[in-house]
Amino acid sequence: MEIENPNYESQVGRSVYPWLVDAWAQFNLESLPQAILLHGQAGIGKLDFALELSQAILCEADLFSSGVKPCKECQACRWFETANHPDFIGLVPALYQHRMPHAELEGMPKPEVEEVEDKEEGDGKKESAFIKIEQVRRAIEAINVGTHRGGQRVVLIYPLEGLRPDAANTLLKSLEEPNAQTIFILLSDRLDRVLPTIRSRCQLIALPKPQRAIALQWLNTHLGSLSEQKISSEEIEASLDEQGGAPLAAKEVILARRLSDDKDSMALASSATRLLLEALSKGRDIPWIDCAEKIHKAPFGILLACMQRWLFDIQSAKQAGEARYYRRHEKHVQALAQQVNMNKLLKLWKLVLLARRHENHPLSTRVQLESLLLQYQQLFAD
Numbered sequence: 001m002e003i004e005n006p007n008y009e010s011q012v013g014r015s016v017y018p019w020l021v022d023a024w025a026q027f028n029l030e031s032l033p034q035a036i037l038l039h040g041q042a043g044i045g046k047l048d049f050a051l052e053l054s055q056a057i058l059c060e061a062d063l064f065s066s067g068v069k070p071c072k073e074c075q076a077c078r079w080f081e082t083a084n085h086p087d088f089i090g091l092v093p094a095l096y097q098h099r100m101p102h103a104e105l106e107g108m109p110k111p112e113v114e115e116v117e118d119k120e121e122g123d124g125k126k127e128s129a130f131i132k133i134e135q136v137r138r139a140i141e142a143i144n145v146g147t148h149r150g151g152q153r154v155v156l157i158y159p160l161e162g163l164r165p166d167a168a169n170t171l172l173k174s175l176e177e178p179n180a181q182t183i184f185i186l187l188s189d190r191l192d193r194v195l196p197t198i199r200s201r202c203q204l205i206a207l208p209k210p211q212r213a214i215a216l217q218w219l220n221t222h223l224g225s226l227s228e229q230k231i232s233s234e235e236i237e238a239s240l241d242e243q244g245g246a247p248l249a250a251k252e253v254i255l256a257r258r259l260s261d262d263k264d265s266m267a268l269a270s271s272a273t274r275l276l277l278e279a280l281s282k283g284r285d286i287p288w289i290d291c292a293e294k295i296h297k298a299p300f301g302i303l304l305a306c307m308q309r310w311l312f313d314i315q316s317a318k319q320a321g322e323a324r325y326y327r328r329h330e331k332h333v334q335a336l337a338q339q340v341n342m343n344k345l346l347k348l349w350k351l352v353l354l355a356r357r358h359e360n361h362p363l364s365t366r367v368q369l370e371s372l373l374l375q376y377q378q379l380f381a382d
Contacts, residue, residue, distance in 0.1 A: 015052050017045045018218065019210030024049075026205060029056055029069060035175055035184040037160070037202035042189040043249025044209045047099055047158050050185050054088060054154040055080045057183060076149065086148035089139045091157045094128045129299075129360065131157065133167040140174050143182045151181075158187040160194050168195050175201040193357065215240055215247040223254060238328045242273075244309065272298030273306045279373070280310050281332035283339060284380035288373035296366035301359045307372065308352050314340055315349075339380045348375050 016024050038046050052070065058080055061071035070077050079085040083101045090100050139155055147153045157163070163171065175184065175198060186202060188194050210218070219236050231254060243249040256266035272295035279291040295303060310333075313323040317337035323330050355368060 016049060017210075019214055020045060020049050020207060023205065023207050024053075027053065032057070032183055033203040034178040034180075034182065035186065035202040037186045037188065037191075037194070037199065037204050038207055039188040039191040039194075039204060040207035041209050041244060041246050043243055043246030043252070044207060045248050046187050046189075046207050047096070049207060050156055050158065050187050051101065054156055054185060057152055057154050058085055058087060058149075060149070060151070087151065087153040089142060089153070089155045091131050091135050091139055091155070093130055093159075093162050096158065129162060130164055131162045131167055133164060133170055136163070136167045136170045140170065143174070143179050147181050153179075153182045154185060155182060156185045156187070159190075160186045160188040160198070161190050168198065172197055172201070190356075209245045210247060212240070212245060215245060215250075218247050219251060219254075223251060234328075241325050241327055242306075242309070244325065269298045269302045272303060276303060276306055277310065277326065277329060280307070280376065281329055281336075283336050284377055286373060286377050288370060288377055291373055292366050292369040296364075296369055300365045300368070301356065303369065304352055304356045304359055307376075308349070308356070311345060311349050311352065315342070315345060318342065336380065341379055341381075344375075344379045348372070348379065351375065 038050055040046055055070040055077060058076050059070040059074060060076040061069065061074045070080070072081070076085060080088060081101055092100060143153055143155065157171070172195065178184070184202070186198075191199070191204075209215070216233075216236065219240065220233070223231050223236065235254065236250070239250040239254050240247065243253060252266050253270050256270040275295050276291065279286050279288070309325040313326050313329075313333045314337050316322065316324050317330075317333045318340060323333045326333060352372065355372065
């Protein structure tokens with residue numbers, strides 16, 4: 001079911017990315033479903049879109065006088081932007097906490113960061129990528145009482161696949177019997193990993209990635225003002241292709257390459273994917289044990305996505321004559337396409353897909369990487 005609003009042009013939020021303006025047009029702020037599930041590729045701006053929508057719902061300005069929602073000027077909007085709105089509940093893992101609204105006041109303490117033990121590092125710790133059941137229970141307790149401002153309450157959850165099974169089942173009960181004053185805005189990078197029972201109780205809205213020309217224009221505009229070092233158009237284009245056309249993901253990767261902090265998650269991921277691509281380009285000579293040792297600390301999902309795109313490029317070069325994602329490695333991809341055993345490649349493709357469905361399994365990342373890279377080596381065996 002579409003929610004059409006003929007007067008949407010006056011309601012478009014000031015912070016909505018250009019490629020998501022049409023998606024914004026589907027919403028009538030006066031008549032919203034109680035559960036919305038926004039889904040699409042990671043790195044296209046879903047969370048920013050959802051935050052803008054949340055603020056628009058809670059904005060107390062009159063649309064006819066302000067001309068736009070959120071107005072960014074009323075008391076409710078100011079509360080929202082400083083993470084003080086009493087009727088907004090944002091459930092995100094510690095890994096994404098920095099992307100939520102927060103008070104940017106000098107001397108203010110940073111939001112608490114939940115940490116979990118990194119089993120492969122012994123005493124080391126890393127930020128949690130999961131939403132715990134305790135967080136969901138606290139949110140449900142809050143929505144069972146009246147709203148503070150007498151209007152609506154918004155519960156935002158991202159990423160939905162980051163809910164542990166017990167937390168997902170707890171959320172399901174609230175979706176089955178929703179509070180009339182509560183609107184759930186759920187976000188997913190991987191819709192296939194969301195419980196079907198949750199999907200069935202939400203209105204699904206697919207958010208698109210931008211056309212390549214629009215994405216490149218946006219990247220050139222925003223990177224030019226953020227980085228002291230000049231970023232070449234070749235690097236921007238290559239990064240966009242490597243991230244599957246997702247401009248925000250490309251921007252994060254480009255900026256992460258300029259960081260020397262080995263504890264920064266994006267810098268670590270960028271370095272690891274670069275090492276992985278160098279190893280994959282060697283085909284049968286891949287140093288699979290050494291490679292797994294060097295990259296296993298990076299987020300496993302990012303490494304699997306990188307490997308999946310590389311396998312796609314080999315298949316594409318074999319069948320269509322060109323790579324889609326890693327064009328800067330075109331020479332290596334074309335050479336490997338001539339050597340690859342396609343039956344083995346398709347089997348490995350299925351294994352990588354299976355690994356992505358269970359990427360948060362407690363099994364050692366290093367062990368899984370060694371297994372996949374060894375099987376990759378065998379694609380080119382005589």
